[in-house]
Amino acid sequence: MLYREAGDFKTSYTSDNQTFPIRFDRYGYYFVLGVAFLVMPLILNDYWTNALVVPFLIYTIAALGLNILIGYCGQLSLGTGGFMAVGAYASYKLMTGFPDLNIIFVILLSGLVTAGVGVLFGLPSLRIKGFYLAVATLAAQFFLIWLFTRTPWFFNYSPTGMISAPTRTVFGIPVTGASASALSMYMICLVFLVALAWLARNLTRGTLGRQWMAIRDMDIAAEIIGVNPLWSKLTAFAVSSFYIGVAGALLFAVYLGAAEAGEAFGIDKSFLVLFMVIIGGLGSIFGAFAGAFFLIAGPVLLKIMLVDNLGWATDLAAHLEIMIIGALIIVTLIMEPHGIAALWRTIKEKLRLWPFPY
Amino acid sequence: MPDTLLFAMEAAANGLTAGVMYALVALGFVLIFKASGIFNFSQGVMALFAALTLVGLQSGQIPFAHLINAIFGTRLHYFGFTLPTLAAIAGTVVVMIVFAWLVERYIFRHLVNQEPIILFMATIGLAYFLEGLGDLMWGAEVKRLDVGIPQGMSLAVDETTFNWFGYGFYMDTLELWAALIAAILVGALVVFSQYTKQGRALRAVADDHQAALSVGISLRFIWVLVWSLAGIVALVAGMMWGAKSGVQFSLSLIALKALPVLILGGFTSIPGAIVGGLIIGVGEKLFDFFMGPLIGGATENWFAYMLALVFLLFRPQGLFGEKIIERV
């Protein structure tokens, strides 16, 4: 009977409003934070940090962003890869244009630039809805990638067309470039993720979040009760793109180190993040974490199993891998269309009532 | 006549043949969307899969040879016989129909009444699955596909246009054939949906699922039917594109080219798909012809989307859609 809410009375609206109303959840959350900041740095080795943990952190940020747009505001977007590219190229231009600017600000500014671009491509959402909008966001995806590969200014006229991140430091410790250690990469991504997840939680439980959800659930009724559709949709696009831009900047500057738009931010990235959001659960912060973990860890585990243990050829394993991912997506949708988060909620509700379910 | 105009006309004519293909692929989308409300993202991968199957059957490949070899250490590759093209096409049609049945039976039957986005996601999952399956079954290397249609410059077009304008247009015979076959198929589909019993049932389902069910139309049959039709459309598209530039992953991207067509023509309009396809085909060739040299070329990747986007801003209901009256 560890997990219970009986006897856990709320005496003010503040305490009723908190993120984890059940005491056990709250302690669990502090525990996870403690492990992430204090224990993980001690036990992580380079392989796991690179293969699993850092991509997980970065893609969770992107999934949080896309979840705000799709899960909370109900605007379907397939342009995530393009927006991540905006973040990446903005950070590259800022890093090379202003070598003295701290990398933290570079990444935040890249997020802001992406937010601006996101608003621009979000404008059609005022007139068009659903799949029409989804296809329209593909315009962003293809146009942005084309722009970044065809305009030499964006990659500083480098002959390969690649952008590569110079070394930048936080408190004297390099976090980007070749000399950055796995640990510093882990820490900077973790800090960004925790901060952004906290902000996302606040935004989605407040007035703005309710406006977004109202638009998502019934846009006409929302407008009649006083929600300004222009403002809600564009803020959703802006906030979402900010997150995705930060994720793109981190992916390029911290994780990849070098990138080429079509290669690193193609349409498959859009789908990858979309899968995370759907598998994890639309309209759920936890879902973004769960979905990102599922889709980052899954392929890594498969690869270890097939290539390292069974000795298969890499390409064969890759084919089986995308087949399995596709099948998993379909199976998840059939079993629980609202994703891992919904599954988790059901389990928690059962736990609350346990051992007296009626 | 000034040369630029002639070159532009040549580009437009080539765009027209490409446009017919876009229209065909878009029709595959429209059929499924009309009948089931599913925005089938796997259409392009279906084309790739169909083309791979066709090549595989033609050349007598052993399915899953690589997988079997990896597991059992064997060295299997070919059965050692080849099939005539027509038999291989027939075989592929059968495969696509079985595929349609499987999709209905094991995926969408379990997703009835889900929100459109869930169905859409399922088709993306299906696209991934099918892509992996195709590669696993037939191998991922680029394959040559020969269905007996000649390639290279069409002398007839060259000669005719030379006689008319004093300048011979370059058009590929294969593309002309592809356009012709696609046009015939488009015509057949229109006739099918307008004048046959099944076509009428299909349109009834598109109009109102519940009402169609209550007069005794089998939804499952209709779903298998539209997925089969989409499979055949995919086969034709895969065949033509595969013959032109080899059967490889990029073939699955033709579906992406058909999406702006859908926006332009509307997701549920058959004439919209046809006209939209032609507009996009001609538009992107002309745009690249005039603007490409100025802004760095390869504009075909995004021009269609931008055109569709701008168009939507002025006419959200598409070319042939009715004006939307919102109510509460």
Next chain:
Amino acid sequence: MLDTQPDEGYTTADGRKIGGVAMEMKNITLRFGGVVAIKDISFDIRWGEVRAIIGPNGAGKSSMLNVISGFYNPQEGEVIYKGYRRPRMRPYQVARTGIARTFQNIALFEGMSVLDNIMTGRLNHMKANIFQQAMWWGKAQKEEEENREKVEKVIDFLEIQHIRKTPVARLPYGLKKRVELARALAAEPSILLLDEPMAGMNVEEKEDMCRFILDVNDEFGTTIVLIEHDMGVVMDLSDRVVVMDYGKKIGDGTPDEVRNNEEVIKAYLGVTDD
């Protein structure tokens, strides 16, 4: 400039004060393509009264309500609100002038809890900016609590405490209707529009709903415009009634006047041939 004459109003038989003219519809005509939904209709709504719009199906009642709430813009005519001619507005702007409504087919936000749904009614009273909200800091947090208190009052008033945290999608029909009323009330509107608040309810639920409507009008002095098919309810609840048929106004007055109006009887009962 003031278009309407100052008007003292009157006191009803049960002692409620009815004020001057709150809103005046002047020669409203609404068309959809060739179809005329509302044809040259004029009437007024006074502060504090319960004003009913009745009529057979397809008479244009809901369209009228949609005109008042700004969802439809009429091709002709004008709406005089609080003494001023209302310019062409988007629906959300109209909502901000103090007009709230419920819908004929429930239009709740199905993915949200009852509490969140009712909180959306408070949107126009919440002013914290996006950064304050993101940090959950200062104004944002204070506002959230103040408005939560207001919402809790509405919840108490409508007796829906027990379903506060339930997702709306799980509620039965009758309760959904009540939550929708709560959402509209939470906005503290000057004029409350109710589109068939009792449609599809059983007798007991209807009685509850009647009581709530009267209480709202009584306790908060809210002006109410409602569409309803149940004649008994309309005659009991309303101070004045507008009768519509085929987009035209065929009657206007107190329930008694309307009941005896020849044309209204004809529209409702058909012409007796004997």
